[in-house]
Each structure stands twice: as structure tokens, then as C-alpha cells.
Amino acid sequence: MALAADQYVRALLQSLWHGGVRHAVVSPGSRNTPLTNALTAPGSPFRLWLHLDERSAGYFALGIARQTGEPAMVLCTSGTAAANYLPAAVEARISRIPLIIVTADRPPEARDVGAAQTVDQVGLYGTHVKWSQDLPVADAGAIDELVRFARTAGARAASVATEVPAGPVHLNVPFREPLLEEGTPPPIVEEVPVAREPARAPAPDPATVARLASHVSGRRGLIVCGPETGGLSAHEVTALAAALGWPVIADPLSGLRTGDHPLETVIDCADAIVREPDFASRAAPELVLRFGAAPTSKPFNQWLAAQPATYRVLIDPAAGGTSGWRDPDLQSDEAVTADPGALCLALIEAAPAAASDGWGALWREANAAARSTMREAIDALDEPFEGRAVIDLAEALPDGATLVAGNSMPVRDIDSYFANTSKRIRIVGTRGASGIDGVVSGAVGAAAVSGGPVALLIGDLSFFHDLNGLWPLGRYGLNLTVLLVNNNGGGIFNFLPQRTAIPDRFEEWWGTPHGLDLRHAVALHGGRHTVLEAGDQRDVIQAALARPGLDVLELRTERDRNVVLHRQIWEQAASAVASQRLGRT
């Protein structure tokens, strides 16, 4: 006769499995034993991962969920272990990643009476999860009701996490001792006790489509695609752009810069070209259709926000409540809640007139001038440059690869220097809250489930912050190539006013050099460490991508010099744009 907890836990896990959860990331502990025991028992259908650090485990699961598009589960014991999931929950909420956080707890009678490893876990993640439930304790005297309750909780957790907008949910599961009995628990089979269909993004309203189609017809407009476009396919949005004769401003994380869709309309240098005043003035759009979160480029966002006569439409599958209204410049004239791909197709179907030829050409030619000029400028450099690393990486990555963009400077350098390519490369990043934490773990999570090579471009502070995130690489024999841009501190701060306004204290409190030789960190995790030289490093990167295990390629740069080089190249790009007779041919 199995323990009540075993039956209860089995029902919960069955429902989660049926709801689409395939991967479970388990951290060690005693109180979570009934769950760990069921998850790891022979015949368990789950793909299981051990992680020793719950903070990293949360981001690792997030990386798995982002890569697979399926909800991933994390499980830990009671106490501060659970508190370590908060950063990943925050990120998952904003970046719309389905994450099932399961925390074991002491039973209610142990709460708030000074019991060990007992903290208030009810509602622990506050507004940062979409839904949470504090489950009752398994009780043999009411096992039928409780099994039904657990089934329902699992079904709801999986469907709430995956439905639009996807996000994290929290199940707090208390257990009384004994936590196990001799023998293995009953297997988790695929039996289907209860299911809840996740709500999908709504189809576009025909009246809205008709109104928008007439609005965009013949106008000079822009399509702006940020990160996390909610499943919008590159084929659909570029087809709409072609139909309208509009450029598509493609954030590096929009998924538009890479792949076998038409790339003619895709602008990959918006950040550079809007810095040129004449172009910036001539390129003012009458209309903007925005998909996804706000783009990474601050110059582009500021330029767009400064256009006085532009009508702005925010298109989002969930433009409603928390984390829905993704318009930090507060400039939208209307927000349309609809499946973005379906909206693109419906607009094409409505056959609006295209803009005049000159409009698309203006953007395309400026973009081409900036791109080739920046490339030439970088090729001419004979010193280490952070942008060069992006170019070499982009060219070294094969079809089917995944590139994880670190926050702060790496994602911005990818914005500047990762050019459109027909290779199918997936570029992802942690752009919800844009923290530098958890980035390593997100990449390792991608490496855990990706069929192709995975590369991570990351800065030194971010790499240091999540060093523990490297651990599953060795444990599970995963492959990851890290391009570590080490400028001994927070490189982005050298671009900010703090650098010049506080010259005496800038380096200590903003630049914040760590002074560590990160080779030791690589050795700790059994990786290979290589220092990158100046100049073309594609061969070195390609060799690393082809090898199994962890490879860390470290490019050592100097922060102040990096600012000089970036500004020099932006100026050269702007000059190139200015010297063109753009769209006037």
C-alpha cells in the first residue's frame, strides 16, 4: 500500500506531463523526496536534470523552455532554496516563458513556529508568477478528493503557464513525514485524468483588419519587430513588409535576421543609420506596426519616439494586463490584441496599396551603406575589438546553431554587428528584465536540448555572476562554446554619463573591475580555455563549435578603448549614410 503522498504526487505529475511538461530540473533536498522519488522512479517519462544551485536551476529550466517552447519544471526543497527561484520567475514572467515552479514545503503546522527550513512559501513569488497554489497535505483519510485536487492543480498549472502570454506558475506542495516507504513508487503513466486547454492568442477581428488595412494603404510605414514576438513567423511578417513596401526593423532577437525567408526588407542596421541626422529626418514614418517587446536599440527607440506625426499600432497576442502593454515610450495610438502572424496574413489578404518605391529603397540603401562601412572599418582594425567577435561568431556559426546573447553590451553588439544571413541560426537572449544574471544558465539550458551547436556571447561580470550555471555541462556532457568578452568590469557603464561626470570614483563603483583570472573558473568546470587574438578568429571559433564539451574563448579588451572604437565606427557608418543620395536615384 503506497503512501498517500505517493498517490497524490503521482496524480500531480501525471497532469503536468499531460499538460506538456517534459523536462524537470531537480535540486537536492529531503522535503521534496516524494516528488523526486516519483520523478526518478523507473518508467518515469520525464527528462530529468539535477542542478545543485537553485538560482541557476531556475534559469537553466527557463533556457530549456525557451528552446523547446514547452513548459519546464523546477523542483526544490523547502526554505531559502525556493527563494532562489525568484530571479528566474521575474524573467520568465516578463519574457513570457512557461516555467512550472514546484516547491516542497513543511506541513502547515510547521509554519511560522520556528521549524527548521520553514519559511513563508505561500505566494513567495508575488506578482511574478501568473498563478500560484498552496496545495493541501496528502492525507490518507481523504485521498480520493486530494488526488482529484492534485490532478486539477497540475492541469491548471501546465495550461496557465503555456497559454498566452506564457509565464511562470508556482505550486507549493507541503509534505508530512514519513516522506517515503520501502520500494519504488507507482509509475507515472500517461493516463489522462483531467486537462485544461490553454487559451490561445485571439484571431484578428475582421473589422480591425479592415480598418488597419485602409490605414496602412499607400502610406510610408515601418514594421518594428522586437524580441519575443509571440510566435510570429519571419515568413509572415516579411511577406507583409513586401506587400506594403515597408522596411522591417529587426531587433537581433526578433528572429528576422537569420533564416530562409526573404531578407530584402529586413533592416539590420537601424541602430547605426538613425544616428545620421539627414536620414533620421527623411526616414520619419507615417505609420508604425510594432510586434514584440521594445527593440534593444536605444538610439532607434529614441528616434522613433521623437517622431511627432507617426501613428503607432502595438500588436500583441496579450496587450492587456500585467506584462502585456509593451510600450515603454508610451507612444502607441492603439493596441491590437491578436495573433500576430494571423494579423499579418489578414492584412496581406486585404490587399492594401504599397508605399512608393523610394520609401523602401531609402531604408535599404542606408542600411547597406552602414553595414558595408562598419564591416570594412572593423576589417581594418589591428587590435582586439568586441564587435569583431560578433562578426567572426556570426560567420562561424553553422546552419542550425543557437546563439545566446548576453545582456548589457553583447546583445547591443549583436544588434550592431550581426548581419542578415540565410543560415538558420536562432538568436535568443534574456531580454525580459534584461538582467546580467542567469545568462550562463539560460545558454546551458539551450545546450541541454538543442540539436545543433550552441554559442554564448557574454561579458565578464555576467559570466562571473552565474558561474555555477556551468555545472550541468560537466555533469551531463553537454556542449557549449562561450565567447567571453572580458574587459574586467561593466563595459556598458563606460558609455554612460557616469564615466565623465564622476571621474574620480567611476572605476571603483561603476566600472567595477573584478580582477579575476577566469581561466580558473573554466578549469573548475572541466572546460578548455583559449585567449583570442586580434583579427579574424573564425577558425578558432569554428574549431571550438565542432568540439564536444565546454570551450571558453576569452577576448580581452579595454573598456575606454572599446567606447572609442564603437563611436568611431558609428561615425563612419553615419558618414557613409550621409554621403549616399539615398532613395534619390
Add this chain to the structure above:
Amino acid sequence: MALAADQYVRALLQSLWHGGVRHAVVSPGSRNTPLTNALTAPGSPFRLWLHLDERSAGYFALGIARQTGEPAMVLCTSGTAAANYLPAAVEARISRIPLIIVTADRPPEARDVGAAQTVDQVGLYGTHVKWSQDLPVADAGAIDELVRFARTAGARAASVATEVPAGPVHLNVPFREPLLEEGTPPPIVEEVPVAREPARAPAPDPATVARLASHVSGRRGLIVCGPETGGLSAHEVTALAAALGWPVIADPLSGLRTGDHPLETVIDCADAIVREPDFASRAAPELVLRFGAAPTSKPFNQWLAAQPATYRVLIDPAAGGTSGWRDPDLQSDEAVTADPGALCLALIEAAPAAASDGWGALWREANAAARSTMREAIDALDEPFEGRAVIDLAEALPDGATLVAGNSMPVRDIDSYFANTSKRIRIVGTRGASGIDGVVSGAVGAAAVSGGPVALLIGDLSFFHDLNGLWPLGRYGLNLTVLLVNNNGGGIFNFLPQRTAIPDRFEEWWGTPHGLDLRHAVALHGGRHTVLEAGDQRDVIQAALARPGLDVLELRTERDRNVVLHRQIWEQAASAVASQRLGRT
């Protein structure tokens, strides 16, 4: 003319300073610039620490606050950085450590509209802080009111954090750009704008004292002192024990096992002696006075909870609301809210009759028999043993040292093997939530402010979890000796039923070997690494304690063998207790 934000921030920091905040731990960022700028400006009275990882920074500040008894402040930028403080907040709440969490935020108009590094920080720490406030944005048009508001917020934060029971508070401070101007901000002087006196523990009620005095008079009783006894002095509680003829059960974190107070009544082997059935039966008390949180020893707690005829009094300076009622066995017959030292003195003053001589002797003799037997058994071992490390460490530590006890096995081994000594050694630990996380940082925080040597006894999983916590050692040239007990996994789990009930999967999912060579982690942080041999290692430990910088002394052991040795020694101790004619001489 200073920015409004500068005046506002200055008022806030002035109040915090006046409220007793001396140390501020700053993590890098841009949004927190007005606060960092003011804190680090010439003439700032604060002692400042940089930390690159906010999770570790939270525990580092907690270590400083625990060591100094003063509130310590942490400061970070907006976004997931702030979420990283949650584990330390949870611990500070339960272990009653005053922690001032200051998070910079984006202004309200940037919230929930998809702005970068903007997450819902209002109430981020939920019930895990005593008080929180989302401050208004500094505004030149209402600067007088806002400066007064900031002063009040700082004063309240400091006093709420320090008043009984101490704990964490949260100030969320939003800033609009510009974040700074040229020139240094006005100095933070000691000017006193507003203050709030923290509430103290109440003096004992005379009627309660009279009733308790008559209750304890001539009875066979126990004083039980757990961790965090709320400022109870060892002299006061041992004087009460002497007056009553009672033993004092001294948890390793009670502060009673070390120091120049009388040690005759202090029982340091309760965990071992209650395992012996004859003693366990004869030692049943009629009355128990409990101070502090529940003791670490599970056998002792279980034995005490099983006594049917014992009257139990919980004495706590704050036995009321959240985290106040520290009685996980739910056995208390009454809870007295009073300053514990004052209550001891008042009871002595009331002159109750002492217990018969045999009562104290029973405990003393059993304790002495167990202590000497365990010591002899360990001296006879010719293999590495985790308990031996505690004995050597205890004897190597000089007067004025601090010993930080890691959670899981280290604190339990200290309970078993750290014998009473008249050396003034401070033994501290993270026993609020008893997590294995943040332990390194707590020790490094102690090292940052301690006049004497600081040693940390820690297991390998806990060391790995908080590796980043070592960083300030190199940055600030601090001294720390780490005794790292490395049994490649979670040693405590090998003592649990999981070890035998799930033989096929135990090692992978509970034992959880990490497989890392931790020498590389020590090298990363510029420390010296030494492998400890079997046998007496006092010389090696003493040499490490005397050297500057980080020393990691690694004792490699085997988990299953460790269980065998522990059980063997407990049995030998029980036999020694059984063979005595305790208290019958």
C-alpha cells in the same frame, strides 16, 4: 544647484546613518547612481563595500549585521538584481538580523510597460521583510515635502529593522533621468533631521516573575538555550542555572559554550546523552525554560517533546507575531514576552529554592562521561573524520576568534564535538531558515568587520552554492580560514531513510556528488589550498588562522563511512553514560 534626486537621497542616507547604519554594500548598476554617488562621495561617513553578485551581497551584509549588531544596508540597481536579495531577506527575517534593503527602481511611468530592467519591485519581498516602502520620485517642484518624506522613510527603516525582533526592511527608490550632474553631490553629514527610537524588549512583568519563581522553586528543571537568544548574556543565564541547580542545555549557537562565564552548568553533549535510554528516562524534567530558537539537535528536541509531564515556558523578547513563536514542537504551556536577561535576573532576585543536588549532578556526570568518551574515540581513529576537524578547529581557535558554522552537517558536528571552553570564541550560523546558501558570504561578512580571526566550517555543496561569496576577500584583502569538509555531495542525506529505502537512485538524486576539484575555485579567488591529513591537524589550522588572506583547508571524507563513524561514536558515548551510576554517588 543640485539635482532634486541628490537632495532627496542625501536626506534618506542621513536618516539611515543617524539610525545606526554604518556599512553599505553596493552592487554595480546605473539606475542606483544617485545613491551610489552620494554614498561614495568624499566625506561620506559610510563604510562601503562593493559586491558583484547581489545574492551573495545580501548574505554578506547579513554577516556584517550579525557580527556588528548594527543594521547593514545593501543597494542595487533595478530589475532581477533586486530579486537576488530574497534569500538573504528570508534568512534575516527568521534569524532577526537588521538588514536595510535599498533597491533603485525606474519611475512609476516605466513600470509594467515593457521598459528594460523594470520589474514589479513594490512589495518584492512580501512577508519576508518587516516593512517596506515604495518611495515617490524626487521632484524639484515639491522638494521640501519630498526631502521630509525621505528623512522619515530612512528613520523608520533603520528603527523598524533594529527594534525587537530585528529584521529586514525594504526601501524601493525610483529615479527619473538625469541620474546625475557634473560635480560631486553635497556631503552626507551627521545632521539629525528626524529619528524614531526603536522599541526594545519589554521588561518582565513583576506578577509573571513572581508566578514563575514560585513555579520553578525546588523543581527539577532545564534551561534550554537555542540559537539567537535575543541578547541574553551567558553570565545572566548561567547565574540563574546556578541559583536553581539546573543544567543549561547549550546549543552550539547559544553563545554559552564559550567565554569567561561559569561553565559548570553548561551541558554541551545533550545530543549524545539523551540517546541513552536509562539516562533519557531519569533525566525527564518537571519544568523547562526555553530561550532562543529551537536547538539544532533533533534527538534532544524529540526527547524533550516526548516528556509527558513537563511544563514548558517559552521566553522570547517577541513571542507575538510573525517569526515570534519559536516552538516547532508546539509543546509550550506558556509564552512569556520579556527581555530574557532581565527575566533571568528578576528570577534570581525572587530567590526560588534550588533543585536537589542530584539533579544537576545527573546531567553533569552524563555530560562529562559522553564528552571524554567521544574525545577518546576520536583520538583513537587513524582515518579522516569530520568530527575530528571540529575538535582540532576548536582547539586551534584563539581567544577573540569567530567560528561560522555551515548548515546541514557542520553545525551538527559542532554541536557534537565543540566542547565548552573559557576562550572567548563567537560561534555563529545561518540558522533562521538553515539553508546551505549564503553561508560563505555570511562568513566573509564576519571577516570584513571582525577584529579577530574568522574560521568557517562548511560542506562542499554549501561552499559550491556560494562560491561567488568569496569575491570580497580578494577585493578587500580580508582574512578567512575555511575548513572545507568535502565528501562530494550532501553528507546529511546519508543519515536519512532515503539512503536505504531508495538504494538504486539515492546517490544520483540525494547524495548528489558534484565531481568538482574545488582547488580551482580557491585559485580563482587567490586563496591557498591545503588538503588535510587524518589525525591531529591543529598546527595546520593554526598556521592558516595566523596567515593573511584566504586559506582553504580541505578534508576529504566518504559519506557512508562518515555515518558509520558518527553512529559508532554515539554508541560509545551512550555506553559510557549507561555505565555510570549517574547522580547516585
